[in-house]
Amino acid sequence: MMYYKNLIVEIRDQVLWVKINRPKVRNALSLATLGELGRACTEYAAEPALKAVVLTGEGNESFAAGGDLKEFSAIRTAAQTEQLFDLASSVLDKIRKFPTPVVAAVNGWALGGGAELALACDFRVAAAHASIGYIHGRLNITCGFGGGADLMQLLGGSRAMLHGLTAKPLPALEAQRAGLFDRVAEEGERLESCVAGFLEPLLGQQPQVIRAYKAMASAAQQGLSGEERRAIEREWFVRTWTHADHWAAVDATMKK
Numbered sequence: 001m002m003y004y005k006n007l008i009v010e011i012r013d014q015v016l017w018v019k020i021n022r023p024k025v026r027n028a029l030s031l032a033t034l035g036e037l038g039r040a041c042t043e044y045a046a047e048p049a050l051k052a053v054v055l056t057g058e059g060n061e062s063f064a065a066g067g068d069l070k071e072f073s074a075i076r077t078a079a080q081t082e083q084l085f086d087l088a089s090s091v092l093d094k095i096r097k098f099p100t101p102v103v104a105a106v107n108g109w110a111l112g113g114g115a116e117l118a119l120a121c122d123f124r125v126a127a128a129h130a131s132i133g134y135i136h137g138r139l140n141i142t143c144g145f146g147g148g149a150d151l152m153q154l155l156g157g158s159r160a161m162l163h164g165l166t167a168k169p170l171p172a173l174e175a176q177r178a179g180l181f182d183r184v185a186e187e188g189e190r191l192e193s194c195v196a197g198f199l200e201p202l203l204g205q206q207p208q209v210i211r212a213y214k215a216m217a218s219a220a221q222q223g224l225s226g227e228e229r230r231a232i233e234r235e236w237f238v239r240t241w242t243h244a245d246h247w248a249a250v251d252a253t254m255k256k
């Protein structure tokens with residue numbers, strides 16, 4: 001296993017848990033943290049038995065309070081800013097393209113780049129006290145991790161624009177009503193239990209079936225052509241059909 005300074009990474013019951021571990025700065029995303037998130041995606045994408053990833057933040061206060069403002073204040077030129085955008089958006093792309101579903105367990109603030117990180121995940125399950133917001137406008141900037149398209153896709157252009165231009169974090173239930181959160185924990189419910197409940201039906205599927213749906217979702221999200229998407233569906237249908245798990249299920253069904 002690789003060494004991570006800013007993350008806690010562990011596999012439990014075929015689920016990879018990745019925790020951003022910078023609670024003193026509300027899990028702000030430094031360049032090193034972004035780099036480690038990218039490395040973790042590369043390292044674990046090849047684990048064949050993995051069924052899901054949960055991405056969260058250490059502590060109860062913050063999922064990620066955006067880019068590390070102290071570190072990023074040294075970024076002043078257009079070339080440096082382009083480099084930042086390219087690094088951050090390539091890391092978020094690794095999450096979008098990760099072979100299994102990725103759940104953001106939003107344990108508190110998900111702000112700015114932290115909100116973009118949450119939206120790059122396939123699902124968002126939030127603590128009752130969590131909030132999420134594309135608040136970049138407060139710093140007179142726009143989204144900078146390549147998460148604009150995710151917001152447009154989830155909310156639609158006009159509501160996404162309103163959210164970004166309002167630059168105000170939405171509390172959990174409001175975010176759920178808006179479509180930004182898929183599930184919100186009950187008051188007093190542990191976020192980890194809520195995530196486990198959310199994942200339970202999905203984890204009942206075999207890894208190859210889970211990967212097939214993620215591949216199709218990822219192809220749609222990347223805007224691949226109908227033809228390309230059909231080819232991906234065909235490839236996974238063949239893989240799942242010819243897998244021993246399929247024939248075991250057919251035998252079990254026929255014996256009933």
Ligand SMILES: CCC(=O)SCCNC(=O)CCNC(=O)[C@H](O)C(C)(C)COP(=O)(O)OP(=O)(O)OC[C@H]1O[C@@H](n2cnc3c(N)ncnc32)[C@H](O)[C@@H]1OP(=O)(O)O
Binds near residue numbers: 069070144
């Ligand atoms: C890509 C560009 C972007 O991401 S733009 C969006 C950038 N993010 C922000 O503007 C959010 C800034 N942070 C905040 O609004 C607050 O810290 C939030 C998250 C609401 C938490 O408030 P509160 O619980 O009162 O904590 P606090 O403000 O006292 O912060 C505790 C320590 O954490 C630090 N911190 C916080 N956020 C960041 C950040 N984004 N980058 C770097 N450091 C951050 C604070 O400076 C503070 O540090 P210290 O204890 O004073 O040394």
